[in-house]
Amino acid sequence: MAYGALSNISLALGLEPEIPPDPSDLMELDPVKKVWGRDWSKLKEHPEFSNSLDLLRASARLPVGLLEENYDYLETAIRLLPPPTGSESEVEGL
Amino acid sequence: MDEKYFMEVASEVAHRTLLLNYSAIYDEPIERLRLKNAFYLTGMDVSKGTFREDESWRRVEAYRRSREYFRGGPEDWKTLQEMLAFELSNSLSKNFTSLIHFSLMDLAGGGYWSSGKEVEDRVAGHILRASVSFMKRTEFGNLTWITAVKDSLFYPMCSFTGSLLKTLQVEQWRENDGYVNGLKNLGGLVYGAVGYDLLLRERVNVYGVAKWQYDNDFYERQDRYRTLIWSEPDIVDDYAPYGVLIMQYFDKEAGKLEEVVLEGNFHMWRLGLGSEDLMNSALIMKQGLEELTPHTRESCKKYDEVVSEILSGRKKALAAALARVKGLWNGWAGLLLGGLVKVSEEDGILCLQMMKPPFWPCDFDGAAFMRLTAVTLPINRQVVHVCSHMGKLLVEKVKRAGFDKSAEEKPKKRELKKSLKRSRRGLTLYTPKVLGGRAMSCGGYPQGPFLAYTNSFSTRRPSCWGWLTAR
Numbered sequence: 217m218a219y220g221a222l223s224n225i226s227l228a229l230g231l232e233p234e235i236p237p238d239p240s241d242l243m244e245l246d247p248v249k250k251v252w253g254r255d256w257s258k259l260k261e262h263p264e265f266s267n268s269l270d271l272l273r274a275s276a277r278l279p280v281g282l283l284e285e286n287y288d289y290l291e292t293a294i295r296l297l298p299p300p301t302g303s304e305s306e307v308e309g310l
Numbered sequence: 311m312d313e314k315y316f317m318e319v320a321s322e323v324a325h326r327t328l329l330l331n332y333s334a335i336y337d338e339p340i341e342r343l344r345l346k347n348a349f350y351l352t353g354m355d356v357s358k359g360t361f362r363e364d365e366s367w368r369r370v371e372a373y374r375r376s377r378e379y380f381r382g383g384p385e386d387w388k389t390l391q392e393m394l395a396f397e398l399s400n401s402l403s404k405n406f407t408s409l410i411h412f413s414l415m416d417l418a419g420g421g422y423w424s425s426g427k428e429v430e431d432r433v434a435g436h437i438l439r440a441s442v443s444f445m446k447r448t449e450f451g452n453l454t455w456i457t458a459v460k461d462s463l464f465y466p467m468c469s470f471t472g473s474l475l476k477t478l479q480v481e482q483w484r485e486n487d488g489y490v491n492g493l494k495n496l497g498g499l500v501y502g503a504v505g506y507d508l509l510l511r512e513r514v515n516v517y518g519v520a521k522w523q524y525d526n527d528f529y530e531r532q533d534r535y536r537t538l539i540w541s542e543p544d545i546v547d548d549y550a551p552y553g554v555l556i557m558q559y560f561d562k563e564a565g566k567l568e569e570v571v572l573e574g575n576f577h578m579w580r581l582g583l584g585s586e587d588l589m590n591s592a593l594i595m596k597q598g599l600e601e602l603t604p605h606t607r608e609s610c611k612k613y614d615e616v617v618s619e620i621l622s623g624r625k626k627a628l629a630a631a632l633a634r635v636k637g638l639w640n641g642w643a644g645l646l647l648g649g650l651v652k653v654s655e656e657d658g659i660l661c662l663q664m665m666k667p668p669f670w671p672c673d674f675d676g677a678a679f680m681r682l683t684a685v686t687l688p689i690n691r692q693v694v695h696v697c698s699h700m701g702k703l704l705v706e707k708v709k710r711a712g713f714d715k716s717a718e719e720k721p722k723k724r725e726l727k728k729s730l731k732r733s734r735r736g737l738t739l740y741t742p743k744v745l746g747g748r749a750m751s752c753g754g755y756p757q758g759p760f761l762a763y764t765n766s767f768s769t770r771r772p773s774c775w776g777w778l779t780a781r
Contacts, residue, residue: 217405218474219500221351221398227344228352229377230359231489237344239500247490248497255501255673262671268507272500280405281347282334287404287460290327290411294442295451297323300316 219276239276240269320445320452321438324415328423331412336426351401372397380484387481392601394480398471403463406689410696411456415441418704440707444540444700458545459696461609465602466688469554473561473685502678509679510646513667518645526637528698535702538710543611547695549642551616552634553688555591556583556662560684567677577666579676583635584659585628592620629658636660642691643683651683 219239226235236242243249243256259265334343345356352373353361361370372393379385415437416423422434444455475481478495482488527548534544559566559581570578596617599610607614619627639662640653647664654661664680 218398218402218471219496220347221401221405222478222496224344224348224351225373225376225398228348228354228356228373229380231380231483233493235493235496242493242500243497245493245497248493251494252497252501256497259501259504259672264512264671265504265508267511268504271507272504278405278409279334279343279347280401281350282343283331283408284401284404285350286327286330286334287408287411287456289330290323291454291457291460293323294320294445294454295457297316297319297452299447299452300313 217275217278217280219272220278221280223276224280237276239272317439317442320442321435324411324438324442325434328412328415329426331408332423332426335412336424368393369397380489382484391475391481395468395471395475398475399464399467402471403460403467406463406467406693407456407460410459410693410700414697414701414704418701418708436708436711437704440704440711443707444703446540446542453542455540455545455700458542458609459700461542461606462545462547462696463689463692464606465599465610465613466550466554466692468598469557470685470689473557476561498678502675502682505672505675506679506682509650509667513646513648513650515645515648518648519642522641522645523694523698526641527695528702531699534699535706538703538706540703542609544699545696546609546612547691548612549634549638550688550691550695551613552631552638553684553691554595554613555588555616555620555631556635556639557684557688558591558594559583559587560681567680569676577674577676578663579680580661580663581680582659582661583632585632588620588628588631588635589623592617596621632658632660638687638691643687647683 219235220237223235223237233245236245243252249256260269348354348356349362353366353370354373354377355362361374372390375383375385375390376394379387379390412423418437418441419431419434422431442454446453477499478492479488480492483492530548531544534540558564566583567579567581570580572578595613599607599614599617602610616631620631636653636655639651639660644651644653650665650667652663654663662680664676664683666674666676
């Protein structure tokens with residue numbers, strides 16, 4: 217998820233080259249490939265790592281901006297609701 | 311506004327957010343979302359290169375000044391670093407909270423939201439009302455458990471993002487080769503993350519982790535579950551502050567982490583920590599806590615208490631802090647990385663260790679894996695605690711509602727049975743007493759939200775989800 221956020225930030229700030237949304241593509245960028253290319257290819261040869269690679273890709277793809285927007289919507293809406301008339305500090309409505 | 315109407319409106323708001331989360335996670339093609347994501351995250355309209363006007367001043371300033379800095383502007387890096395770390399931590403805390411909320415509600419609701427159902431479901435309605443009832447009225451408006459969760463994640467997240475920005479050497483991104491070197495370091499993190507995830511998958515002691523969670527967290531709060539008392543301090547995990555306390559010593563610059571080759575060519579990495587280290591770290595934490603806004607600091611009370619205790623210098627307090635660190639590393643981390651991680655103790659010095667496993671398909675970088683463990687410990691403890699705590703409160707609240715004679719919206723007996731069955735089945739993974747047995751055969755978990763949840767953890771974060779998904 218942090219990777220996805222960094223990728224979005226690089227897009228927004230116009231950094232060159234942009235941090236690609238898929239971490240596997242990052243490993244294909246020239247400067248990164250020079251350092252990690254061999255190790256990365258070796259790692260991909262081992263099927264044991266496939267679940268971990270899938271998880272990494274999926275977590276990087278999470279829509280961080282939209283999830284944050286949804287959080288803000290929920291928090292603001294409930295916070296701004298007029299509080300119920302009772303005097304208890306905790307809502308007892310169920 | 312009466313109680314009943316309030317609950318209806320609040321639960322409807324929560325319902326809509328959950329549906330939005332569903333579409334954000336499952337429905338929309340990610341390519342189309344990318345510009346929107348970048349826009350919301352940074353406040354910058356990528357297509358126009360402008361910042362949006364209705365965005366919070368702090369966020370706009372952080373990213374506008376970052377852009378200027380990377381273009382060679384005269385910005386002061388120290389101030390900028392704090393602003394960036396704050397914004398990134400805030401965004402990630404909200405993201406985690408969104409996913410925790412979605413997952414808890416969906417598991418309790420028997421997969422109602424992840425299935426994308428449009429039809430009204432009375433059981434899901436009960437769950438929603440139970441959820442929004444965990445709320446306090448304050449002079450600034452209503453404080454929901456969701457906000458408390460976000461606040462509880464913020465401080466450990468700051469430690470994580472601080473470490474991330476340092477590792478990526480963001481300060482040097484504007485210099486010749488600075489950004490390229492940052493990308494190389496990011497590549498190293500990605501490479502390490504994949505290996506670390508496999509390490510967790512292979513080594514986790516599922517039953518042990520569940521038992522540790524029950525003995526050291528869940529059991530301690532039994533009275534809250536009996537009385538259904540929800541309070542902000544309970545949202546903060548007891549162990550997370552100790553994770554933050556030890557994190558800095560795993561940095562390369564600290565020079566404390568060393569590799570040892572043992573007899574038989576066994577490799578071990580170790581790090582020594584004593585009372586003095588804890589006091590030094592507590593002093594740094596104190597300074598960091600003092601810089602927080604009063605509201606955020608209020609939600610970090612437990613961190614303040616831990617720091618004060620250590621800085622009191624009392625032998626008993628220091629011994630207790632060392633015991634907690636030992637418990638965290640030997641117990642929690644040790645069970646997540648089954649058998650590879652442990653602590654030895656000599657003359658009041660803890661020696662935190664990690665062993666290389668006997669068979670490993672690629673290069674094993676023990677120092678990097680130890681660092682990844684340390685940097686993610688506070689966050690994964692906090693997330694697991696929140697899920698366990700709120701999951702239990704939620705299922706108890708639904709259960710009680712059915713037996714409360716005065717409840718106007720009392721579910722019918724058949725509905726209650728159905729509701730409880732669904733909630734318990736879904737939330738079993740967060741109520742560790744049963745989890746031990748269940749986790750051994752967790753093929754029955756709803757995969758939709760769970761996948762989203764698992765995905766919420768970059769593989770850089772050791773988490774309990776490895777053991778929950780382990781088969």
